[in-house]
Amino acid sequence: CWNGRYCRIFGWGSDPKSDATGSHLLNLCAGRRAIGITGKGMDRALWVESEEAEAIIEVGTLDCSSTEALLSQLGSPYPAVRLRSAQQLAMRDADVSDEVMALLAEGTDEQRVGAIHAIHALKIANSADALMAIALDDKSDLWVRQQAIGALGGMEEAKERAPELLEMLVRDKPYDKPYDELDLALGGALVKLYEPDPYATDLDKDLFYRGVTKLLDHKFVSGRAAGMQLIKNLPLEDLPRVVDKMVYLIEDKDKTYTSYTGAGRQEAMEILYRHGIKESMDYTVNTIKEPTGRGGPRQRARVRLLKTFGGEAKYLIPRIKEVLGKGADEIVKTIEESETARPMMTLDELKKKAK
Numbered sequence: 001c002w003n004g005r006y007c008r009i010f011g012w013g014s015d016p017k018s019d020a021t022g023s024h025l026l027n028l029c030a031g032r033r034a035i036g037i038t039g040k041g042m043d044r045a046l047w048v049e050s051e052e053a054e055a056i057i058e059v060g061t062l063d064c065s066s067t068e069a070l071l072s073q074l075g076s077p078y079p080a081v082r083l084r085s086a087q088q089l090a091m092r093d094a095d096v097s098d099e100v101m102a103l104l105a106e107g108t109d110e111q112r113v114g115a116i117h118a119i120h121a122l123k124i125a126n127s128a129d130a131l132m133a134i135a136l137d138d139k140s141d142l143w144v145r146q147q148a149i150g151a152l153g154g155m156e157e158a159k160e161r162a163p164e165l166l167e168m169l170v171r172d173k174p175y176d177k178p179y180d181e182l183d184l185a186l187g188g189a190l191v192k193l194y195e196p197d198p199y200a201t202d203l204d205k206d207l208f209y210r211g212v213t214k215l216l217d218h219k220f221v222s223g224r225a226a227g228m229q230l231i232k233n234l235p236l237e238d239l240p241r242v243v244d245k246m247v248y249l250i251e252d253k254d255k256t257y258t259s260y261t262g263a264g265r266q267e268a269m270e271i272l273y274r275h276g277i278k279e280s281m282d283y284t285v286n287t288i289k290e291p292t293g294r295g296g297p298r299q300r301a302r303v304r305l306l307k308t309f310g311g312e313a314k315y316l317i318p319r320i321k322e323v324l325g326k327g328a329d330e331i332v333k334t335i336e337e338s339e340t341a342r343p344m345m346t347l348d349e350l351k352k353k354a355k
Contacts, residue, residue, distance in 0.1 A: 006024075006025055059078065059081075060078060060080055060081060062081060062084050062085065062088065064088055067089065067092065067094045067096060070085045070088050070089050070092075070094070071085075071089070071096060071099055071100075071103075073085040073114070074086060074100075074103060074111055074114025074115060074117070074118060075103070075107060075108060075110045075111035075114055076110065076114070077110055079113075082110065082113060082114035082117055083117050085114065085117075085118075086114060086117035086118040086120070086121040086122075087117075087121050089118055089121065089122060090118075090121035090122050093122075094122070096118070096122070097122070097124050100115045100118045100119060100122070100124060101115070101124070101127065101130065103115040104116065104119070104127075104130055104131075104134075105130065109141045109143070109144050112134070112141075112144050112147075113143065113144055113147050116131070116144075116147045116148055116150075116151050117147075119131070119151055120151045120154060125157070126157070127151075127155075128152060128155055128157045128158040128161065131148040131149075131151055131152050131155075131158070132148075132152065132158070132161055132164065134148040135148045135149045135152065135165065135168070136164070136168065138173075138175070142175065142176070142181065142182060145182060145185075146181060146182060146184075146185040149165065149182070149185040149186055149189045150185055150188065150189060152165070152189055152193070153188055153189030153190075153191075153192040153193060154192060158193060159193050159194075161193070162190060162193040162194055162201075163204065163207070165186055165189060165190055165193070166186075166190060166204075166207055166208065166211045167207065168182075168186060169183060169186040169187070169190065169211045169214060169215070170207060170210040170211050170214060179219075179220070179258075180218060180219070180220075180223065183214065183215070183218060183223060184218070184220060184222055184223050184226075187215045187218070187222070187223050187226030187227065187230075188222065188226055190211070190226070190230060191226050191229045191230060194230060197233050198230055198231075198233075199233050199234075199235065205238065205241075208230075209238070209241045209242060211230075212227045212230050212231055212242060212245075213227075213242065213245055214227075215227030215230070216228070216242070216245040216246070216248075216249055216264075217245070219256055219257050219258045219259075220257075220258050220259050221257070221259035221261045221262075221263045221264070222259075222263070224249055224263065224264045225263035225264045227245075227264065228246075228249070228263075228264035228267040228268060229264075229267070231271070232267060232271070234271055234275075236275045239271075239275055239277075239350065240350060240351060240354035243272075243277075243347065243350065243351075246268040246271065246272065247268075247279075247347065249264055249265055249268055250265050250268050250269060250283050250287070251283075252265060252290075261293060261294065262293050262294075262298060265287070266298075266301045266302070266305070269283050269284050269287075269302075269305060270305060273305065273308070273309075276342055276343060276344045276345055277344065277345065277346070277347060277350060278312075278344040278345060278346050278347075279346065279347055281309060281312070281313050281316055281344075282316070284302050284305050284306060285302070285306070285316055285319050285320055285323055286319075286323075287302065288302045288303075288323050288324070289323055303324075303327075303331070306320065306331050307330075307331055307334065309331070309334075309335055310334075310335065310338035310340055310341060310342060311335065311338040311339065311340055311341030311342075312341040312342045312343075312344050313335050314335055314336070314341075316335075317332050317335060317336070320332060320335075
């Protein structure tokens with residue numbers, strides 16, 4: 001950790017019910033020949049009394065003895081306790097709407113987060129306005145605001161508030177730097193609130209594409225993925241507004257990204273191909289065997305798109321064979337036997353046409 005302590009360490013593919021932290025720490029300490037498993041030679045100031053030790057062990061134990069106990073635990077300093085208490089209240093179908101809304105309005109930050117979990121779990125009606133007030137309040141704790149926004153994303157009654165959240169997304173928020181975590185929450189919520197299709201709503205397109213552009217520029221993968229999800233039904237006439245950002249995302253050369261999985265890239269290629277952009281076919285083939293990222297999922301996704309290509313892709317047959325080897329046979333046959341070739345245009349032609 002940042003302060004020199006160690007937290008739980010999970011290896012890739014490890015069972016989440018197991019914990020390898022102890023073995024990692026033993027390995028790190030073994031070379032010092034000073035492992036103090038029994039406490040020998042250790043600073044007694046670090047020791048805890050037996051009662052405190054037992055309390056630490058039991059701290060995550062949930063008290064399910066009563067609805068009142070569960071309500072009190074919504075304000076626990078421990079995230080897991082808050083969440084599980086909310087889930088237990090939902091399992092009881094507890095009639096605690098008034099109490100939960102009072103915590104949301106007047107509680108500590110921990111109680112407000114617990115109340116938001118409870119609102120989500122219990123599906124408390126008429127809570128969107130209170131959650132929006134928190135989401136829009138620049139003075140509220142950033143984590144509480146993120147939780148409120150996440151809860152709004154799952155509410156049918158909040159769909160009409162999507163434009164307000166979109167305005168918040170495009171707003172300059174110095175307090176959200178350097179990681180733009182509030183923007184991540186906003187992107188995820190907007191995807192849900194604009195379902196099934198943003199273009200079927202009364203959309204302020206200038207504002208909408210400012211928001212999409214901000215998400216496509218996000219350093220974390222889920223931000224970029226949310227931006228692409230919002231424009232999955234992008235009409236051809238709007239393509240010039242975001243095409244440069246889509247190409248930038250596809251090429252994936254930004255070394256400042258904090259996550260390198262390719263979410264959004266496949267969707268960008270599919271949109272470009274749907275609108276007859278020639279470079280989409282080249283990108284599809286040429287990104288199959290990239291040396292980074294998860295090769296299996298990427299190759300399967302690209303091959304799915306390749307199988308939709310027709311006669312317009314005949315010029316790519318040598319390259320497809322080179323990249324896929326014997327795996328290219330079915331795709332090449334489909335392309336060669338295609339009697340039609342879709343009309344395609346280059347990116348430069350698209351941009352000239354838009355002027």
